[in-house]
Structures are given as structure tokens and as C-alpha cells.
Amino acid sequence: MIDLRGIRKTYVMGETRVEALRGVDLHIGAHEFVSIMGPSGSGKSTLMNIIGALDRPSEGTYLLDGEDVSRLTDNQLAHIRNRKIGFVFQTFNLLPRKTTLQNVELPLIYGGYSPKERREKARMTLEQVGLGDRMDHRPAELSGGQRQRVAIARALVTDPALIFADEPTGNLDSRTGEEIMEIFTALNRDRQVTVLLVTHESDIAAHARRIIHIKDGLIDSDRLNHD
Amino acid sequence: MIDLRGIRKTYVMGETRVEALRGVDLHIGAHEFVSIMGPSGSGKSTLMNIIGALDRPSEGTYLLDGEDVSRLTDNQLAHIRNRKIGFVFQTFNLLPRKTTLQNVELPLIYGGYSPKERREKARMTLEQVGLGDRMDHRPAELSGGQRQRVAIARALVTDPALIFADEPTGNLDSRTGEEIMEIFTALNRDRQVTVLLVTHESDIAAHARRIIHIKDGLIDSDRLNHD
Ligand SMILES: Nc1ncnc2c1ncn2[C@@H]1O[C@H](COP(=O)(O)OP(=O)(O)OP(=O)(O)O)[C@@H](O)[C@H]1O
Ligand SMILES: Nc1ncnc2c1ncn2[C@@H]1O[C@H](COP(=O)(O)OP(=O)(O)OP(=O)(O)O)[C@@H](O)[C@H]1O
Ligand SMILES: [Mg+2]
């Protein structure tokens, strides 16, 4: 399903080179529930951006469902990102001048839904993350954890086959965080959604069946969760 | 030191009213180390913004060191914010076109330091939070946790008497988070800095001597930490 081989990512800034990923091999199968942990700056978001087809590696290959992502056209990539993948960004990336509802409706624009269907689907997803009463607020009129939940709702609204979440509970109290994890767990269990989530919190990581540790741009350990 | 009485904050959006704070009384003395916890959307950042003199309450009074903050001139308020208070924002608020070093030097501009002194002070603070090798990066060239640490360094660089930190470790792995808490603890213990920090993590809250819980815009509990 997700097949990374020899993945490297180097940022060049004038004379400096930052090797964010230094040779990552990773295979994630369909329906898996995987956590990725590691120190700040170790390469987790860089890895997620490559897996989410938002960025290209400097070296190595990425096969997604058998297709070489680097050979796909921009249109094919956009299609994968819109239909197959739901991505929760570490820094939310909401549109500041749109309301919560508009932000969550956005991925449905090219999905062939009527405006009424889009509105209803977005509304239901927002209810699911506890923001049914914040639909007309703009991002600046929301708390940090509410913005995070809008980003989560936007990733879920298209019913994607793959959910990639980069620290989705960093701004949430433990109870709200558990409610979000329950959504991901149910999607994985009942709808076979593949879930890949980066987290700093071991309580959150423990919801996954497999836990991968990243350190200095390399995979440090990759084990099944035995809890 | 920090004296809040009957503090209310209501946001009016057309016909909707959101009562973010609904009558908060709070006294925090000099040299205290206080954690504030509570559910997402309960009013913590709103409270911090009022205490940090970044926002005004709709009702109630705020005395800071005996002075009524609502009666201060804009110049006096700016002076307090620049010299007395170090504020770590939940969403970092870094200047995107400035480097890490420039972002951290910024609060020192009106402090009477020479450019060389400013640079040195900023560099030392960045070393303290583990970012000595990221000084020329712009925010977009940093990881989430690195941006968070730049925001922390910027709050510390002026040697403030009061540190207000809104979820300073949300994007940090536990070890880096502990390093940051060690900085705050040392400032409180050795330099009598008053520390007020909002957090969702009880391990982080446990570093404080007093833990306040906020719920629905009101103080729900306020106890000494008996660990
Ligand atoms: N500018 C605004 N206009 C309208 N409502 C607002 C505005 N800012 C905040 N709110 C609302 O006020 C409430 C309190 O927000 P606040 O940011 O203080 O919460 P918080 O406790 O910091 O939450 P979190 O833990 O998610 O950061 C929230 O329900 C939020 O939707
Ligand atoms: N555009 C860029 N240019 C230069 N260096 C970069 C760029 N983006 C990221 N980096 C560097 O690459 C490294 C990995 O970054 P990444 O965002 O993947 O870390 P992370 O594991 O997600 O960290 P965190 O837990 O703090 O979010 C970091 O050291 C960062 O400074
Ligand atoms: Mg990251």
C-alpha cells in the first residue's frame, strides 16, 4: 500500500545542507493503524509530507498502491490528495477568511456533491468533532484546539481511504483528544481506513497497532504495540 | 501581583454572543509557578491574553502590581509588555520573513542594547532551547516544535519578571518538553520569575506549585500541587 525505499530529503540553504531524512525504508499495509514518534526536528513531518504526496523526496522511491508517485502527473496527484487521502497538518493550514463550515466544505467542491449535500456532510463532520456550534466562526475566532479540530474535520469530510494526521491532538485536552482518537479507531476498525498518525504523546500512540520511532532522519525502531 | 476581579469576556458576532469568560476572580502572587488546565474552548487563552495585557475584558478589573491596567496609556501598556512580560503564544506568532535570530532579537530593539549585544543575547537564548544551529532558518524552514521553541526563546530573551506561556510544549516530544520546563523552573527558583503556564498535559502541569482548572469560562478548581 505505502512503500518507501531509500527515501532521502535534503534541504539546501545557501552553503548549508539539512538532511531531514537520510535513507528511510518503510512499508505500511492497507488497514494498518500506525503511530510515528520521535524528537522535535527528527523528520516526522517531512516524512508525512512525502507520504501524503505533498512533497517529493530528494532520492528514493515511493509506491502508493503500486504506483510510482514521482511519475504521476499533477492532475493524478491532485486526484489522490483530494479523494484518497485526508491530511491533518501540524499547523492546521486553515483559510483565514473562510468560516469553519466553508473550510470543511472545501475538499468536497470537486466531489460532485450538490451545495446542499456539501453543507450537510461538512456540518455532520463538524458535529462529530464537537464543533457544531462554531460553524460560522472564522479561524481567528476559535480556540487553538478548535482550529485543530476544524483541520481534522476537513481531513475526514471526503471519507478518505487513508488518513495522515500530523500531531492531531497537540492542542487538545486529554478528553477531547480521546474523542478524536475514538473517531480514528472507529474508521480503521469499521471502514478499513488506513491511519498514520504522528504524535508526541504515548497515550495517543498507544491507540495504534504499530509504533515507529524516528530519530535524526532515520527509522530507529518499528514494533507492534503489545499493550 | 496579578489581581483579577469579576473578569468577563464576551465576543459578539452579529446575533451570537460567546461568553468566553463569565466572572473570573484570581490572585497570583509574585514568584508563583501556576499551571492552568481545562478543556479545549474553556477560556484559557482568553484569560492569558487579558493577564498578558494583550486584550481587554468586557467587565471586571485587572490590577497588575497594584495598577489598574485599563487605565494605563498605550505607551505604558507597551512598556509593560516589552519589559515586564514574556508571552509565549499558543500559535507562536513568528514573523515569517525574518530569520530565527531576527525573530528572537526583536523584543530587544527598544531595550537600549547595541546590535552586537542583541545578537549575542538572542544567540544564547536560542542555544538554551536547543536551536543554536537553526538561527538562519525562517519559520517555514523549521519543524513545528522548533517554531514553538523560537516563540519560547523570544519570550525569554528580555529577562522578563513574568512569563506567560500558552501551551508551550504542545508540539514537543516529552524530553524536549522537559528541557523547556527545566528552564522555566530554574528561572522561577533562581531569579524569582513568576510563571503562568497553560497546558493540556498533567506531567507538565505538575512542575507548578499550584494548579487551576478552568471550565466553561469559570474557575472550576484552584489547588496547591501536592506531588
Ligand atoms: N474572536 C472570537 N470571536 C468569537 N468567539 C471567540 C473568539 N475567540 C475565542 N472565541 C471563543 O471563546 C471560547 C474560548 O476560547 P479560548 O481560546 O480562550 O479557549 P482555550 O481554553 O484556550 O481553548 P484551547 O485549549 O482549545 O486552546 C471558545 O469557545 C472560542 O470559540
Ligand atoms: N524548508 C526547510 N528548509 C530547511 N530545513 C528544514 C526545512 N523544513 C524542515 N527543515 C529541517 O528539517 C528537520 C526535520 O523537520 P520536520 O518538520 O520533519 O521535523 P519533525 O520531526 O516534524 O519535528 P517536530 O516534532 O518539531 O514537528 C528539522 O531539523 C528542520 O529544521
Ligand atoms: Mg512536525
Ligand SMILES: [Mg+2]
Ligand atoms: Mg487556547
